[in-house]
Each structure stands twice: as C-alpha cells, then as structure tokens.
Amino acid sequence: MARQASLSGYLELLPQERLAELHLLDTLRGIFESHGYGSLETRAVETVETLLQKGEIDKEIYTVSRIHDDGAKDARLALRFDNTVPFARYVTENAGHLAFPYRRYQIQKVWRGERPQAGRFREFTQADIDIVGDGALPPRADVEIAVVMASALEALQIGDFTMRINSRKLSEGFYRAIGIEQTAEVLRAVDKLEKIGPARVEQEIMETAGATSEQAQQALALAQIRTPDVSFVEQVRALLPDQTGHELLEEGLAEVTEVIHEMSIRVPGRAVADLSIARGLDYYTGTVFETVLHDHPQLGSICSGGRYESLATKGKRTFPGVGLSIGVTRLLSALFDSGELVASRSVPTAVYVTLRSDDDWGAAQNVADTLRSRGINAEVALSAEKFGKQIKYADKRGIPFVWFTDDDGRHEVKDIRSGDQVQADPASWTPADEDLSPQIIRKTADL
Amino acid sequence: MARQASLSGYLELLPQERLAELHLLDTLRGIFESHGYGSLETRAVETVETLLQKGEIDKEIYTVSRIHDDGAKDARLALRFDNTVPFARYVTENAGHLAFPYRRYQIQKVWRGERPQAGRFREFTQADIDIVGDGALPPRADVEIAVVMASALEALQIGDFTMRINSRKLSEGFYRAIGIEQTAEVLRAVDKLEKIGPARVEQEIMETAGATSEQAQQALALAQIRTPDVSFVEQVRALLPDQTGHELLEEGLAEVTEVIHEMSIRVPGRAVADLSIARGLDYYTGTVFETVLHDHPQLGSICSGGRYESLATKGKRTFPGVGLSIGVTRLLSALFDSGELVASRSVPTAVYVTLRSDDDWGAAQNVADTLRSRGINAEVALSAEKFGKQIKYADKRGIPFVWFTDDDGRHEVKDIRSGDQVQADPASWTPADEDLSPQIIRKTADL
Numbered sequence: 001m002a003r004q005a006s007l008s009g010y011l012e013l014l015p016q017e018r019l020a021e022l023h024l025l026d027t028l029r030g031i032f033e034s035h036g037y038g039s040l041e042t043r044a045v046e047t048v049e050t051l052l053q054k055g056e057i058d059k060e061i062y063t064v065s066r067i068h069d070d071g072a073k074d075a076r077l078a079l080r081f082d083n084t085v086p087f088a089r090y091v092t093e094n095a096g097h098l099a100f101p102y103r104r105y106q107i108q109k110v111w112r113g114e115r116p117q118a119g120r121f122r123e124f125t126q127a128d129i130d131i132v133g134d135g136a137l138p139p140r141a142d143v144e145i146a147v148v149m150a151s152a153l154e155a156l157q158i159g160d161f162t163m164r165i166n167s168r169k170l171s172e173g174f175y176r177a178i179g180i181e182q183t184a185e186v187l188r189a190v191d192k193l194e195k196i197g198p199a200r201v202e203q204e205i206m207e208t209a210g211a212t213s214e215q216a217q218q219a220l221a222l223a224q225i226r227t228p229d230v231s232f233v234e235q236v237r238a239l240l241p242d243q244t245g246h247e248l249l250e251e252g253l254a255e256v257t258e259v260i261h262e263m264s265i266r267v268p269g270r271a272v273a274d275l276s277i278a279r280g281l282d283y284y285t286g287t288v289f290e291t292v293l294h295d296h297p298q299l300g301s302i303c304s305g306g307r308y309e310s311l312a313t314k315g316k317r318t319f320p321g322v323g324l325s326i327g328v329t330r331l332l333s334a335l336f337d338s339g340e341l342v343a344s345r346s347v348p349t350a351v352y353v354t355l356r357s358d359d360d361w362g363a364a365q366n367v368a369d370t371l372r373s374r375g376i377n378a379e380v381a382l383s384a385e386k387f388g389k390q391i392k393y394a395d396k397r398g399i400p401f402v403w404f405t406d407d408d409g410r411h412e413v414k415d416i417r418s419g420d421q422v423q424a425d426p427a428s429w430t431p432a433d434e435d436l437s438p439q440i441i442r443k444t445a446d447l
Numbered sequence: 448m449a450r451q452a453s454l455s456g457y458l459e460l461l462p463q464e465r466l467a468e469l470h471l472l473d474t475l476r477g478i479f480e481s482h483g484y485g486s487l488e489t490r491a492v493e494t495v496e497t498l499l500q501k502g503e504i505d506k507e508i509y510t511v512s513r514i515h516d517d518g519a520k521d522a523r524l525a526l527r528f529d530n531t532v533p534f535a536r537y538v539t540e541n542a543g544h545l546a547f548p549y550r551r552y553q554i555q556k557v558w559r560g561e562r563p564q565a566g567r568f569r570e571f572t573q574a575d576i577d578i579v580g581d582g583a584l585p586p587r588a589d590v591e592i593a594v595v596m597a598s599a600l601e602a603l604q605i606g607d608f609t610m611r612i613n614s615r616k617l618s619e620g621f622y623r624a625i626g627i628e629q630t631a632e633v634l635r636a637v638d639k640l641e642k643i644g645p646a647r648v649e650q651e652i653m654e655t656a657g658a659t660s661e662q663a664q665q666a667l668a669l670a671q672i673r674t675p676d677v678s679f680v681e682q683v684r685a686l687l688p689d690q691t692g693h694e695l696l697e698e699g700l701a702e703v704t705e706v707i708h709e710m711s712i713r714v715p716g717r718a719v720a721d722l723s724i725a726r727g728l729d730y731y732t733g734t735v736f737e738t739v740l741h742d743h744p745q746l747g748s749i750c751s752g753g754r755y756e757s758l759a760t761k762g763k764r765t766f767p768g769v770g771l772s773i774g775v776t777r778l779l780s781a782l783f784d785s786g787e788l789v790a791s792r793s794v795p796t797a798v799y800v801t802l803r804s805d806d807d808w809g810a811a812q813n814v815a816d817t818l819r820s821r822g823i824n825a826e827v828a829l830s831a832e833k834f835g836k837q838i839k840y841a842d843k844r845g846i847p848f849v850w851f852t853d854d855d856g857r858h859e860v861k862d863i864r865s866g867d868q869v870q871a872d873p874a875s876w877t878p879a880d881e882d883l884s885p886q887i888i889r890k891t892a893d894l
Contacts, residue, residue: 006540007522010490014544015551018486034819036796036826039465043457043570044491044526044556048514061514066507066560067495067525075454078514079491093453097461099793099843101829104462109491113513123490131829138830140808147812265809266816346546349483361587362712365594369713372481379483382548382578383585396546 009114009122011329016398016438019343021125021332023440024156025107028127028326031152032105035144037129040104042086045077050089060112079111083128084283084305084323088312091132091319100134100319101141107328119299121329128305130323132312137320139255142287142307143262149303149324150267153291157442158335160294161302163263164226164274167256167287168306170236171222171275173249175209177240178218184282185209190223191278223276229264230257232273255287285309289324293331296338302331335442344439345398350377350431351413352394353403355384360405367403367411370426376436378403391416400435456561456569458776463845463885466790468572468779470887471603472554475574475773478599479552482591484576487551489533492524497536507559526558530575531730531752531770535759538579538766547581547766548588554775566746568776575752577770579759584767586702589734589754590709596750596771597714600738604889605782607741608749610710611673611721614703614734615753617683618669618722620696622656624687625665631729632656637670638725670723676711677704679720702734732756736771743781749774782889791886792845797824797878798860799841800850802831807852814850814858817873823883825850838863847882 005011013021029039045064052061062079080086083106091098107127114120129148131141146163153161171190172183180186189204196204198220205216218239225235233253237243256273263271279288286307293302305324312319335341351371353364361380368378379399381390387404394402395416402414403424413429414421452458460468476486492511499508509526527533530553538545554574561567576595578588593610600608618637619630627633636651643651645667652663665686672682680700684690703720710718726735733754740749752771759766782788798818800811808827815825826846828837834851841849842863849861850871860876861868 006536007490007492007494007524010492012490012537012541013488014541015485015487015549018488022486033795034824035815036794036799036824038462038794039469040462041460041465043454043459044558045454045457045570047454062511063514064509064511064526067510077454079511089453090459094459094461099840102462103794103826111491123492140805140829143808144827144829262809266812347483347485347550348480352483358587361590362709365713368482377481377483379550380591382587382591393546 007122009116009120011121011123011333014346016343016346017332017336019345019348019438020336020341020440021328023343023438024328024332025125025127027155028107028152029105031148031155032129035103035148035151037103037105037148040087040090040106041108042080042083042090042106044079044109046080046086046089048076048078051078051081051085053085060114062111062113080108081112082110083108083126083325084130084308084311087128087130087132087323088308088319088321091312091321092314095134095314095317095319101131101137103129103131105129119330119333121333124327124329126325127328128323128325130321132319132321134319135317137322139258139286142255142322143259145305145322145324146259146263146271146287146289147266149289149326150263150270153303153326154267154270158293158331158340159296161270162292162294163271163303164277164290164292165256165259165271165287166273166275166277167252168278168284169248169286170252170256171278173246173252174222174236174240175219177242177246177249178215180209180211180215180219182209182211186211186219187278190219190276191280193223193276225273225275227273228269228271230260230273232260232275233257236275252286259287279304279306283308283311287322293334295340296334299330299334302327340442342441343398344441345400347379347397347399348377348438349379349394349397349399350436351379351401351403352390352399353378353380353405354387354390355381356405356407358384360384363405363409364403367405367426371429374427374430376431398438401431456563456567458568458570458780461793463790463793464779464783466792466795466885467783467788467887468775470790470885471775471779472572472574474602475554475599476552478595478602479576482550482595482598484550484552484595487534487537487553488555489527489530489537489553491526491556493527493533493536495523495525498525498528498532500532507561509558509560527555528559529557530555530573530772531577531755531758534575534577534579534770535755535766535768538759538768539761542581542761542764542766548578548584550576550578552576566777566780568780571774571776573772574775575770575772577768579766579768581766582764584769586705586733589702589769590706592752592769592771593706593710593718593734593736594713596736596773597710597717600750600773601714601717605740605778605787606743608717609739609741610718610750611724611737611739612703612706612718612734613720613722613724614699615725615731616695616733617699617703618725620693620699621669621683621687622666624689624693624696625662627656627658627662627666629656629658633658633666634725635727637666637723638727640667640670640723672720672722674720675716675718677707677720679707679722680704683722699733706734726751726753730755730758734769740778740781742787743785746777746781749778787889789888791888792847794826794844794846795824795885796826796841796844796846797883798826798848798850799837799844799846800825800827800852801834801837802828803852803854805831807831810852810856811850814852814873821874821877823878845885848878
C-alpha cells in the first residue's frame with residue numbers, strides 16, 4: 001500500500017492484498033446468501049439521464065464514448081457511481097421477471113471523478129444489500145437489512161463498530177411539528193453538523209429554511225439526541241410543546257424504535273439512535289443509516305443507506321426499497337495502511353511440488369492432482385532447479401509445504417516454517433485445516 | 448434471455464441466470480486456485496496509449512472522461528478491452544513486488560464498442576489465466592496453462608470441446624523455410640481461412656506477402672494439417688524440401704509436440720494440433736490456442752490465447768508470458784439460449800421460515816439463525832400473510848423447504864416439491880446435500 005498508483009485515485013492490489021480482499025468479499029457473500037440474498041450484477045454503464053435523475057453528484061460522473069464515433073445515434077453513457085441507482089433501474093426494467101419482495105446483494109466497482117486524496121478513490125468496490133417490494137414493503141424490511149448488515153460487519157472481524165440510525169420521517173415530522181415547512185433545507189444543514197459545528201448550522205437553518213432562532217435551536221436539539229436504546233423517544237417528546245397529530249413524526253419514531261429494539265436483541269451493542277443522521281442523497285424517505293468503525297473514525301461512515309420509497313417507479317407502479325452499502329475499498333485501504341489486515345501468503349497454494357529432474361513433471365503433476373482432488377491446492381515447479389532454489393520459491397510466497405519425490409517414488413513433505421520433514425502419501429497426507437487456505441491475520445484492538 | 452436488453456450489447460442476467468453464472472465462475476476459480484493461480488483485478492481504465500500499444504482493435508475502444516472537465520491535465524483514459532494488456536501493464540509496474548514465475552487468474556468485465564449482434568456484447572466477462580516469468584519462462588508453462596484450462600473447461604460440464612493448438616514459431620519458421628519473408632502477412636491471410644476459403648487466402652498471400660503461387664500453396668498445405676496426436680510433425684516434414692537449419696520451425700514443432708503429448712496424458716481427447724490457427728492479436732510469439740465447443744460451433748473460439756514474449760517490458764527487462772482466456776458471457780449466453788444451463792432456484796435460500804403472526808418474527812429469525820449456523824441458507828417472511836401465500840412465495844422462487852412453528856413452539860418442515868411435512872428441530876434437521884444450494888442443471892448431449 002506504500003506503492004504509488006500509476007493512475008491517481010485507482011488502487012490496484014498486490015496478490016497478497018487481493019487474497020485478503022477476496023476473503024472479506026467471500027465472507028460478505030456467505031452472510032448475505034445465508035439470509036437469502038441473491039447475487040446481482042448490473043452493467044457498468046448507465047445513460048446519463050438515469051444517473052442524473054437522482055442524487056447530487058453529477059460533477060463526478062465519468063462519461064463513456066466510443067473512440068471512433070461512427071455517427072450512430074447512441075445514448076449518452078456514463079459509468080455508474082453507486083449500485084443503488086442502477087439497481088432501481090434494473091428492478092423497473094425487469095419487474096415482470098422478478099419475484100417481490102426481492103432481496104439481492106451486489107458487489108461491484110463504481111466510479112467517481114472525485115479529486116483524489118488519501119482514502120478517496122476514483123474506482124472502488126461497494127457491497128450492497130437491498131430489499132425491494134412491489135407497491136409496499138413492510139418496515140420490518142428495514143430491521144432485517146440492518147440486522148443482516150450488522151451480522152456481516154461482525155463476520156468481517158474488523159473491530160468494534162456502531163450503526164447510527166435515524167429516520168427522515170422522524171426529522172421532517174419534527175421540523176413540521178415545530179412549524180418549519182422547508183424541511184429539506186434543514187436536513188441539508190444538519191447533515192453538515194460534524195463538519196461546520198452547531199453555530200453555523202443554526203445560522204444556515206435560519207437563512208435557508210426561513211426558520212426562527214428558536215426553531216433552529218429546536219432542530220439542533222433534536223440532532224443532538226443519541227441513545228443506545230429506545231429512550232430517544234422520550235427525549236424527542238420532551239422537546240415538543242404539543243404531542244398530538246404529528247403522524248409523520250410518529251411513524252418515524254415507531255420505525256426507528258423497531259430497528260433499535262430488534263438490533264439490541266440480535267446484534268447487541270451495535271445500534272445507536274442518532275438523530276443527527278440525514279444522508280446527503282435525495283432519494284431517502286425513511287430510516288437512514290451510517291456506520292462508524294471505532295478504530296478508524298477518520299473513515300467517516302463505512303456503511304450507509306436507508307429506505308427509499310420511490311426511487312424505482314414504472315408508471316403508477318412503485319417499488320419501495322431499503323438498502324445498505326459498504327464502501328469496501330476505503331475500508332480495505334485503511335486496514336492495509338494500519339497493518340491490521342494481512343494474508344499469510346501471496347498465493348492460494350498449500351503445497352509446492354518440486355522436481356528432481358525436468359522429466360519428472362508428469363509424475364509431479366500426478367502427485368499434485370491427487371492432492372487437488374482432496375481439496376489441497378498444489379502447484380508444480382516449472383523446471384528442476386536446485387532444491388534450495390525450489391524451497392526458496394515456496395518460502396517467498398508463504399507456501400507452507402514443499403513436496404519431494406525420490407527416484408524410487410518415495411514421497412516426503414516438508415513444513416518449511418518448522419523445517420519438519422516427514423514421509424507422506426499424496427492419497428492420505430492432510431495438512432492442518434488452517435494451512436489449506438491463506439490465513440487472514442487481523443490485529444484489531446478487540447481480537 | 449428472451450428479454451430485450453435496455454442498452455443494445457449490454458446483457459444483464461436475471462437472478463436465476465446469475466446463480467448459474469456464479470456457479471460457473473466459482474467452478475473456474477476453484478480449479479485455478481487448486482493449481483496455485485491467485486486472483487488479480489486490475490482497474491477498469493487504462494491510458495489510451497497503453498491500449499493502443501498492442502493489438503488492432505482500436506476502433507472498438509471506449510474512452511472515459513469526467514462530465515465536467517475542470518481543466519485538470521488528466522491522462523486520456525479508456526476502458527480495457529481484454530485482461531491481457533492490463534495484466535502486462537500491471538506486471539511491469541509492480542515487478543518489484545511480485546514473485547516470478549507469477550501465476551494469476553483474472554475474471555473481469557471488458558468493454559468493446561462493437562456493433563452489437565447476436566452473441567456479440569459490448570460488455571462481457573473474460574476469465575483469464577496467465578503465467579509470466581522474469582526474463583525467461585520455460586515452454587512447460589505453455590503445457591501447464593493448456594492442461595489447467597482444459598481441466599477447468601471439463602469441470603464446467605458444458606459438453607465436448609477441442610483445443611486447437613499451433614505455434615507462431617512453427618508457422619513463421621515454415622514460411623521462412625520455404626522462402627517467404629513477410630510472415631506476418633501470411634499469418635493474417637491464413638487467419639481468414641475459415642471465413643473466406645483457401646482460394647482467396649492463396650490470392651491474398653501472393654498479393655500481400657509477395658509469395659509465388661507454389662509458396663502460397665505450401666503455406667495453405669501447412670494450414671490444412673490437423674492431427675489429434677504428434678503425427679503433425681511428420682506431415683510438416685513431408686512438405687519441406689530441405690529438412691535442416693530451420694531453427695524457429697524446429698522450436699515450434701517441439702513446443703507444440705510437448706503440449707499435445709502432455710495433454711494426451713492429462714486431459715485425453717481434448718487437444719488437436721491444428722496448423723491453421725494464427726490468432727489475430729499481434730503480441731503472440733509462440734504457441735497459440737483456440738477452443739471449439741462441439742455443440743456450439745457457431746460460437747467460434749470460446750477460449751483462446753497463447754505465448755507472448757515481449758508484451759510486458761521494462762527497459763531491457765522482459766516478462767514473457769503465456770495465457771488463455773474464456774469468453775464467459777458469450778458462452779453463457781449460448782448455453783442459456785439453448786436451454787442447456789438452468790438454475791433450480793432464483794435465490795440461494797434453502798428454507799423459507801414462515802410467520803404465524805407478525806410478532807413471531809424474532810422467534811422465526813432464531814430458527815433461521817440456527818439453520819444458518821449449520822450452513823443452511825434461510826430466509827424469514829417479512830409479514831404474516833396466509834400460509835398459502837407464504838408457501839406460494841417459496842414455490843415461486845424454487846425454495847425447496849418451508850418451515851412452520853406452532854404456538855407451542857413445535858416445528859415442522861415441508862418439502863414443497865413432494866408435499867411431505869415432518870416434525871423437525873432447527874438444531875438437527877438437515878436437508879439433502881443437493882438441496883443446500885441451487886442445483887445447476889445442464890442438458891448437454893454428453894451428460
């Protein structure tokens with residue numbers, strides 16, 4: 001990771017790092033599939049129109065065009081900047097072929113033409129899960145998504161994390177209850193709380209949402225509520241002069257309560273009701289989520305998302321959904337930089353089969369095939385170099401075992417970490433389970 | 448697959464198709480890793496200069512630029528059109544961090560702005576394996592690559608296939624031996640043999656390579672040699688007036704002989720020496736491979752590649768390599784179209800846990816968690832609809848089992864294919880192995 005990328009903003013992993021990434025992605029996939037989420041991949045390109053429909057990051061879009069324009073009237077294309085907008089487009093287009101509610105995970109690269117800086121990439125992997133319904137989707141979907149993602153983050157063993165949860169319904173309902181109508185402007189201001197501080201947020205609320213100083217202070221007071229349990233409800237009620245008739249607020253309170261309550265049972269210690277959470281993207285309409293990694297607060301949110309009621313629509317038909325997305329590359333990059341994540345080898349190989357002479361290649365492949373058929377990854381030397389050189393080959397890659405066969409067909413296998421060498425039969429010799437695949441070593445505080 | 452893609456040339460799979468694709472890709476990955484090949488991913492974008500250095504498909508390149516050019520002097524970027532050129536660039540850039548010979552697999556999307564037509568895509572997945580050496584790479588690497596890829600294609604169970612093998616050294620050496628110097632022109636003409644027929648190839652050889660009619664006919668005679676064993680050597684020698692001093696030819700004969708010989712032992716019946724194989728890309732220098740699927744000859748080559756001596760260079764340092772690449776999307780698309788490849792479900796779920804009432808969700812998740820901890824993918828209903836509707840939900844997705852828990856906490860599981868319903872304990876009930884994951888059903892002629 002100390003290497004300089006040849007294109008600024010584009011991270012390319014070394015073989016050992018890639019093995020660690022693959023382990024993380026396999027872990028995510030395993031958890032997602034165990035909960036019934038199926039894989040989806042959408043095309044890398046979208047029409048510019050699709051991408052500009054939602055969201056506010058138009059400046060960062062990469063457009064795509066053929067190097068030799070032959071005058072064909074192709075649609076104007078651009079690379080996707082997240083997985084949610086393409087997913088919504090896919091759902092709308094294929095609604096007739098999908099069974100709803102539809103659960104899917106999508107682990108793909110996305111591209112943003114951001115100014116590159118530490119931890120900001122122009123190409124990065126996002127791992128998303130979403131549930132979408134046809135016409136309606138029960139609030140329980142929000143609970144499920146949060147529990148599945150928290151379970152996935154726990155399985156990654158990347159250290160303690162907190163999911164911070166709010167609802168746009170709660171915030172907007174509250175703003176309306178205290179007499180502010182321009183709720184989007186307040187959300188936008190509150191979203192900057194950590195960046196610019198309460199005084200400037202108050203100022204901005206007054207200026208952009210036409211709020212009084214008292215209203216702005218109440219909005220700020222709401223944003224300061226943060227509880228690890230459902231006591232946030234009482235705190236919200238304490239701020240409100242009049243408790244009745246605020247339907248949107250009540251919906252938001254009930255939905256966040258259900259998420260916090262169920263998470264406290266299924267993934268204890270991972271959820272906090274944090275009423276400052278707003279999320280920048282315009283399409284969220286209900287619960288919103290951010291996730292902080294305790295050992296890496298500088299990363300900001302490593303996993304975000306929320307409920308969107310009308311991102312996917314087809315005429316009068318709507319497909320409400322809820323989803324969460326992990327910024328994998330950013331997370332990986334931090335774990336590599338801190339030395340927390342290391343693979344024990346640079347290759348998948350468990351056994352390196354040496355050659356006594358170049359003519360032994362076929363026999364060596366027979367040994368390797370026998371091992372492979374038993375689930376043991378084996379590589380055969382390309383040429384019969386000196387044994388010392390062949391052992392060094394394995395050592396350099398972190399391959400734990402080297403296999404020797406003598407002229408009489410007797411086999412021995414050497415553990416090059418301990419130096420122990422024993423007689424072995426390729427049909428029965430078995431390494432320790434943890435030596436079968438590269439070990440992913442983590443050095444987080446809580447392990 | 449009968450659906451119309453919303454962007455011409457861009458295939459997006461339905462959930463069930465994606466499960467089949469994933470199964471194929473997992474199978475490839477398993478075989479590649481079992482032989483010691485590690486995963487690599489390179490960035491989607493290359494500089495236009497890198498892409499134009501090699502190959503001849505410049506017309507098809509997609510360029511990439513930021514929608515709002517802010518005047519930054521960014522390099523001119525384009526999407527990769529294969530995995531080989533980016534791999535060579537990666538090897539050159541990271542040579543100091545890699546251990547050679549370096550074996551890697553790379554399963555990634557590539558993009559070509561081709562005119563879309565049946566089976567031709569603008570975005571498609573290629574699955575590559577390559578071995579590269581530092582300065583030198585023994586011919587045995589070519590043998591290994593061919594054996595690994597043939598094993599991988601066998602593991603896919605997509606029906607009978609033949610790998611057609613030649614060497615540029617053999618062809619060029621032969622052309623020189625009969626007095627033709629402009630060998631590239633002859634290769635280019637011979638490459639069109641199947642398309643335009645021998646008469647026009649002969650004509651083209653005479654016109655572009657300045658050959659006599661006799662020379663052109665000899666070149667054509669070479670291209671007609673096709674043997675499933677090493678007898679091609681004799682046939683080549685029979686064409687040659689003078690047997691001595693043709694070093695390049697001898698190298699080529701020896702290298703193809705070794706590949707054919709070892710393949711006949713390790714993957715019998717899969718290799719044919721076919722001296723008409725030329726491969727269009729300029730960077731090949733030795734063995735070249737194409738692969739035909741017997742049931743789908745219209746696909747052309749589903750897996751191609753070869754030896755490249757100087758694709759990757761760094762000053763005077765060269766990294767010779769050999770690789771093979773499967774055109775996954777084209778292959779998949781044909782298997783879907785013919786109905787040969789079908790997944791038994793559209794979701795990874797094995798058990799659908801029903802709800803008696805909405806309050807049972809936590810208890811149902813407990814059942815599901817117990818199943819998940821035992822490797823059984825389980826999904827919980829989002830709301831307590833009528834049981835008939837919940838069973839229909841599972842049936843529609845091909846989920847084989849539905850779980851019921853009564854008010855007294857007694858569990859029953861129903862196989863919705865047979866209708867059998869039995870008492871079950873989530874801590875011990877186990878479905879048949881083949882019901883754990885979606886079954887991938889193939890209906891090829893030879894299964």
